[in-house]
Amino acid sequence: MVNGVEIQRAYTPISSIDSKGHFELLLKVYEHGLMSQYIKCWRQEDYVAWRGPFGGFLYKPNKYGELLMLCSGTGIAPMLPILTHVTDDEDDETFLTLVICARDFQNVYMKNFLKEQSKYWNVRIFFVLSQERSLENLPLSYKGNSKLGRIDSLFLAKVLETCRRRPYVLICGSVPFTEDMTHMLKHLGHKDTSIFCF
Numbered sequence: 001m002v003n004g005v006e007i008q009r010a011y012t013p014i015s016s017i018d019s020k021g022h023f024e025l026l027l028k029v030y031e032h033g034l035m036s037q038y039i040k041c042w043r044q045e046d047y048v049a050w051r052g053p054f055g056g057f058l059y060k061p062n063k064y065g066e067l068l069m070l071c072s073g074t075g076i077a078p079m080l081p082i083l084t085h086v087t088d089d090e091d092d093e094t095f096l097t098l099v100i101c102a103r104d105f106q107n108v109y110m111k112n113f114l115k116e117q118s119k120y121w122n123v124r125i126f127f128v129l130s131q132e133r134s135l136e137n138l139p140l141s142y143k144g145n146s147k148l149g150r151i152d153s154l155f156l157a158k159v160l161e162t163c164r165r166r167p168y169v170l171i172c173g174s175v176p177f178t179e180d181m182t183h184m185l186k187h188l189g190h191k192d193t194s195i196f197c198f
C-alpha cells in the first residue's frame with residue numbers, strides 16, 4: 001500500500017533456476033516511481049508480498065543452437081538465469097550472444113558477474129553505450145566489445161552474421177526498445193517465430 005493505494009509491479013528473479021527457498025532481484029529505484037518509493041523504505045525483516053512466477057519462456061538445454069539476447073537497462077534481469085543455466089550445465093552447448101544496452105559504462109549492471117560469464121567458451125558479450133563519450137575512458141577489457149550509440153540495423157546485421165548458428169532472439173527492455181529491436185530483426189529477415197519478447 002502506497003499512500004493508501006494498493007500497487008503491484010512485475011520483477012524478474014535473477015537467481016539460478018535451481019535456487020530453492022530464496023530468490024534475488026535486480027531492482028532499479030526510480031526517483032518518482034510509486035513502487036520505487038516503497039522499495040526505498042524496505043528494512044531487514046520487513047514483510048513483502050510476492051506472487052508468481054509468471055512467464056512464457058521455458059528454457060530447455062540444447063533446444064536452440066544459439067541464443068541472441070538483446071537487453072536494455074534492467075531488461076538484463078531475465079537473461080541472467082538463462083545465462084547461468086547454460087554455463088552451469090556442461091552438457092548444454094548452446095552459444096550465447098548478449099548485447100547489453102546502457103546509458104554509460106557506470107550504468108551497466110552486474111559487471112563482475114558478466115566478466116565471469118564471458119570467460120565461458122560459448123558466451124560473448126557486447127556493450128552498447130548511448131551516452132558514453134569515448135571508448136577511451138573504458139577499462140581495457142571492454143574497449144574491444146563496446147560500441148558507442150545505439151543498436152542500429154548495421155550493428156545488428158553484423159552480430160547476426162557472426163553468430164555461429166541462426167539464433168533464437170530474446171528481447172527485454174522498454175516498449176520502444178522492444179519495438180525497435182523487433183522491427184530491425186524483421187527487416188533483416190529474421191522470422192517472428194525466432195523472437196521472444198519478455
Ligand SMILES: Cc1cc2nc3c(=O)[nH]c(=O)nc-3n(C[C@H](O)[C@H](O)[C@H](O)COP(=O)(O)OP(=O)(O)OC[C@H]3O[C@@H](n4cnc5c(N)ncnc54)[C@H](O)[C@@H]3O)c2cc1C
Nearest residue numbers: 009010011012026027028030031032033034035036074077
Ligand atoms: C515483465 C516485467 C519484468 C520486470 N522486471 C524488472 C526487474 O527485474 N527489475 C526492475 O527494476 N524493473 C523491472 N520491471 C519494471 C517494474 O515492474 C516497474 O515498472 C518499475 O520498477 C517502476 O515501477 P515504479 O512503481 O517505481 O514506477 P512508476 O510509478 O510506475 O513510474 C514509472 C516511471 O515513470 C516515472 N514517473 C512516475 N510518476 C511520474 C510523474 N508524476 N511524472 C513524471 N514521471 C513520473 C518514474 O520516475 C518512473 O521512471 C519489469 C517490468 C515488467 C513488465
